[in-house]
Amino acid sequence: MAVRLRLALFGKKHAPVFRIVAIDSRKMRDGKYLENLGTYNPVTGEYVQFHVDRIDEWLKKGAVPSDSVKKLYKKFKQGSKSKAEKIVVEELLAEATEVKAEESTKKAKKAQVEAVEVKEEVAEPKAEKASKKLHVEKEEKEAK
Numbered sequence: 001m002a003v004r005l006r007l008a009l010f011g012k013k014h015a016p017v018f019r020i021v022a023i024d025s026r027k028m029r030d031g032k033y034l035e036n037l038g039t040y041n042p043v044t045g046e047y048v049q050f051h052v053d054r055i056d057e058w059l060k061k062g063a064v065p066s067d068s069v070k071k072l073y074k075k076f077k078q079g080s081k082s083k084a085e086k087i088v089v090e091e092l093l094a095e096a097t098e099v100k101a102e103e104s105t106k107k108a109k110k111a112q113v114e115a116v117e118v119k120e121e122v123a124e125p126k127a128e129k130a131s132k133k134l135h136v137e138k139e140e141k142e143a144k
Contacts, residue, residue: 005058020050020055
């Protein structure tokens with residue numbers, strides 16, 4: 001009996017979902033299979049289930065994968081490595097953004113304090129100038 005690893009359709013008309021199955025090569029596409037090895041949703045591109053250990057076992061026994069199963073298997077193997085790396089990278093990015101947020105809030109507080117100090121410094125000379133101007137005007141009026 002020649003066993004093949006191939007896709008069996010079990011989704012709806014416009015929402016396909018495929019089972020990855022080990023099946024006798026003489027059976028029809030959706031016929032009775034020997035073992036369900038996983039599920040793939042091509043619309044979202046996600047692997048709902050993917051039993052790599054079982055697929056490896058069938059390949060060791062001599063099962064021949066179809067082209068589409070070969071592509072999915074290869075893509076899953078590459079993606080599983082990068083998913084672990086992605087998680088680590090995402091954690092590092094989250095930590096970095098938290099640190100940046102803390103730094104930016106500290107900088108914003110410093111900027112607010114400096115702005116208040118500058119306003120006070122600017123406001124004092126203006127008030128002094130205004131009072132001097134009034135004082136000078138009063139003196140000029142009295143002198144006339």
